[in-house]
Amino acid sequence: MTAVDLQPGVPTPSEERKESGGGFLGVIRANYDLLVAPAIVVVGLIVMVAYVGSQTLDTIEERALEPANVFGQLGQHLLLTAYSTVLVLIIAVPLGIVLSRPGARRIQGGVLALGGFAQALPPFGVLLLLGFWEFGVRSAVIGLTLAALLPVLRNTVVGLQQVDQSLIEAARGMGMSARQTLFSVEIPLAVPVIVAGLRVALVLNVGTATLATYIGAGGLGELVQQALRLNRINLLFVSGAIIAAVALLVDWLAGVAERAIVARSG
Amino acid sequence: MSETENMIVLEAVEKVYPGSTSPAVERLDMAIPRGEIVMLIGPSGCGKTTTLKMMNRLIEPTGGRIILDGDDVTDVNGDQLRRKIGYVIQQGGLFPHYSIADNIGVVPKMLGWDKNRIKERADELLHLVGLEPSTYRDRYPRQLSGGQQQRVGVARALAADPPVMLMDEPFGAIDPITRDRLQDEFLEIQRTVGKTICFVTHDLQEAVKLGDRIAVFGTGGRLAQYDDPDTVLTHPADDFVSDFVGGGAAVRRLSLLELSRLELHPIETDAAAVGNRNGTPVAEVDGSGRPVSWRHLPDRDAATTTLVTVPLSGTVYDAVDVMLDGSASLVAVVDDEGLPQGVLHWNDLVAGLKTRERGA
Amino acid sequence: MNVFQYFSANSQQILFLTQAHFLYVLICVGIGSAISIVLGLIVSTGEPNPNRFSFDWWATGVREGSLLITAAVLTVPSLALFVLFLPITGLGVTTAIIVLTVYSLYTVLRNTVAGLRSVDRAVLESARGLGYGRIRRLLTIQLPLAWPVILNGIRVTTLISISIAVVGSIVQGPGLGQLLLTGITRIGAANAFPQVLIGTFMCLVVAAVFEIFFAIVQRLTIPRGIRV
Structure with missing residues (x-):
């Protein structure tokens, strides 16, 4: 499980490079940070394959690393991630919009402060507590969703908050209703921040999903659990590498999608 | 020896930025005499700021x-x-995290002065720039207005009593009224401290008002003219300078002419002089001898002409200002006590002003 | 057995683990922040100056590179990172500390770099004009002015680390995660649920202690002139 804090106002390295030239080279130059994750993944996987090739695996390890087994767990993992991220999107974004309305200004500050503090609440614990209610995928998805809710909520509120007040005034001044202003001015301008929050949620979910195995919901964490139980160092190493690679690639895809969405929204 | 006369001498100084073919400042020779204020002026990108920053090698x-x-x-x-x-x-x-006194003490501290001396110096300078030490010493920059911050900036620069001050548009971001006051105070301070000052500005009015000399820079870092303000205004060296100085030059020059340097027309205050044949205006005075209204004017009705006055320490510009304001065609020039010293006519401006040699 | 009964019966163990959790986070965030701030300062000595090429290119390279790599590390699920260190450092506290420290690098590094860069250009220029050298400028002007941003980075990292530290128990790291792990293996037992609940909840207590700690540090270390 992982958490990325997004502080508005403090530029991340990628935010500063938006204006470098056009054309193909320009795109590469503006997005060279997106090359880092694939590079790490490729090098890491080469190292892993070389390492595994040099070792003689016993039958337990071979069985655990059978493609059918690994891909089955990968499928479960991605499914858990996808379900929970979609749920987060459905719940947190509208809730964030509601919270950003003038009527909710008073509870907004409290929710944001709580959101910061709640980062200390371990998703692992939330997941396990739900396990007492029910073992399985349903609990896992709920747990993942709860754990990733706050970053998106927070970014939605902050994203809407930072929209230039004079633009909103201009829109109202031209006769747009509050509703029209929200949908045609505020939300489009807040999209980059909201999308960044969703990316954080996605990465969080990929991470927390590794722990879903502790409440019997499968996923790639099962490999780790198995390796720990059987005390197989090779298997541990391989499973760690696979999980890391999956997380980096998911984040990378999300990063590419984020750039595309933000570029479109202007 | 010229080295004692000139505080700063630039010899064939040149700046070419990396990756640029044309120089930002082109082989510049310039000498700044001790104790004078030299204004660097020119359009943006002319190299005036680069020149200034080369003097303290902020730019090499x-x-x-x-x-x-x-x-x-x-x-x-x-x-x-x-x-x-x-x-x-x-x-x-x-420095936003330093108090005002600490800000002023920055250079003395680096030079290893002891604490008491730094503190005394800070108070002394705050006083000099017109800020009450006990009120301002422990405040922080964000608690001060822009004009006050700029005064502290000047005080900080003066802290270690450097013989030379470099100022990069110090009053550029200040509102016009405050700027005017700061300029007056600046001249006042300079009268006390007598530094050699190099001052970048983009405001010709400021350059004329403050400068002992003006250096006009042309595009491409070329020094187009380096002269006293009067000469720059009246005898621009080339078309560039004359364009830059522009059509307002004659008017601007008025602010250079001090009334005390002019040959003024005489003025009478004695009622017996009314109707005199020599055309001297006669003013009615109050108990302490200050003129209050015209008793007699040779060429017009004294009763309908307002009497306006301008102090002798002012400039012709001030005199014109007063006349326009009072719709008067003449102005009485008075000394510090308000006693009449002479008269300036509107016609004098057109006919040409006569200056007199001032004795020491 | 309800939560309160469990708590009073095991208070000593719970408090011990809470304390261990606190220290575990404190040590890792402490080491990680120290590394990040020093690294951030070093890569920020190269200043935006069109006249100098000498030092800047590698400082910029190291800055961007370390930001990208530490950001990538933060993307890797903590379980995977703990596990990847196992073959090298084995089960136990060493692995737990290394991984949590590595996790805490990015946020502080990013805030250090951004904070140092956000200092007003006019302030830096006048410092240079008054004869401040590069190092003096960095340490007496930039660092104090960037400190609120850096401190906030440390605070955020601490909160995140508290929740990540729990996972460290899977590789036999110290702290409250042990309550969670033993609780879930004894699911069905009467005190399993209170155990997990308290393990989770005590993380918030640790967070609250840290928040108080940071409020005090903030009060004490942020210069008066820039306090909001």
Whole structure:
């Protein structure tokens, strides 16, 4: 499980490079940070394959690393991630919009402060507590969703908050209703921040999903659990590498999608 | 020896930025006399700021020599050099986490002064720039207005009593009224401290008002003219300078002419002089001898003409201002006590002003 | 057995683990922040100056590179990172500390770099004009002015680390995660649920202690002139 804090106002390295030239080279130059994750993944996987090739695996390890087994767990993992991220999107974004309305200004500050503090609440614990209610995928998805809710909520509120007040005034001044202003001015301008929050949620979910195995919901964490139980160092190493690679690639895809969405929204 | 007369000498100083073919400042020779205010002016991108920053080597010249008070400082340690040269910039650049007194004490502290001396110096300078030490010493920059911050900036630059001050549009970001007052105070301070000052501005009015000399820079870092303000206004060296100085030159020149330097027309205050044949205006005075209204004017009705006065310490510009304001065609020039010293006519402006040799 | 009964019966163990959790986070965030701030300062000595090429290119390279790599590390699920260190450092506290420290690098590094860069150009220029050298400028002007941003980065990292530290128990790291792990293996037992609940909840207590700690540090270390 992982958490990325997004502080508005403090530029991340990628935010500063938006204006470098056009054309193909320009795109590469503006997005060279997106090359880092694939590079790490490729090098890491080469190292892993070389390492595994040099070792003689016993039958337990071979069985655990059978493609059918690994891909089955990968499928479960991605499914858990996808379900929970979609749920987060459905719940947190509208809730964030509601919270950003003038009527909710008073509870907004409290929710944001709580959101910061709640980062200390371990998703692992939330997941396990739900396990007492029910073992399985349903609990896992709920747990993942709860754990990733706050970053998106927070970014939605902050994203809407930072929209230039004079633009909103201009829109109202031209006769747009509050509703029209929200949908045609505020939300489009807040999209980059909201999308960044969703990316954080996605990465969080990929991470927390590794722990879903502790409440019997499968996923790639099962490999780790198995390796720990059987005390197989090779298997541990391989499973760690696979999980890391999956997380980096998911984040990378999300990063590419984020750039595309933000570029479109202007 | 010229080295004692000139505080700063630039010899063939040149700046070419990396990756640029044309120089930002082109082989510049310039001498700044001790105790004078030299204004660097020109359109943006003309190299005036670059020139200023080369004097304390904030920007390293790519050619030539810089001589400060007779010493070649082209290659000495830049940080050490800058501690001996005052520096004021447009935005003040006060350190927000230091109190006002600490800000002023920055250079003395680096030079190893003891605490009491730094504290005394800070108070002294706050006083000099017109800020009450007990009120302002422990405040922080954000608690001060822009004008006050700029005063502190000047005080900070003066802290270690450097012989030279470099000022980069120090009043550029200040509202016009405050700027005018700061300029007056600045001249007042300079009268006390007598520094050699190099001052970048984009405001010709400011250059004329403050400068003993004006250096007009043309595009491409060329020094187009370097003269006293009067000469720059009346005899521009070339078309560029004359364009830059523009059509308002004659009017601007008025602010250079001090009334005390003019040959004024006489004025009478004695009622017996009414109807005199020589055309001297007669004013009615109050108990302490200050003129209040016209008793007699040779060529017009004295009763319908307002009597306006201008202090002798003012300039012709001030006199014109007063006349326009009072719809009067003449103005009485008065001394510090308000006693009449002479008269200036509107016609004099057109006919040509006569200056007199001022005795020491 | 309800939560309160469990708590009073095991208070000593719970408090011990809470304390261990606190220290574990404190040590890792402490080491990680120290590394990040020093690294951030070093890569920020290269200043935006069109006249100098000498030092800047590698400082910029190291800055961007370390930001990208530490950001990538933060993307890797903590379980995977703990596990990847196992073959090298084995089960136990060493692995737990290394991984949590590595996790805490990015946020502080990013805030250090951004904070140092966000200092007003006019302030830096006048410092230079008054004869401040590069190092003096960095340490007496930039660092104090960037400190609120850096401190906030440390605070955020601490909160995140508290929740990540729990996972460290899977590789036999110290702290409250042990309550969670033993609780879930004894699911069905009467005190399993209170155990997990308290393990989770005590993380918030640790967070609250840290928040108080940071409020005090903030009060004490942020210069008066820039306090909001």
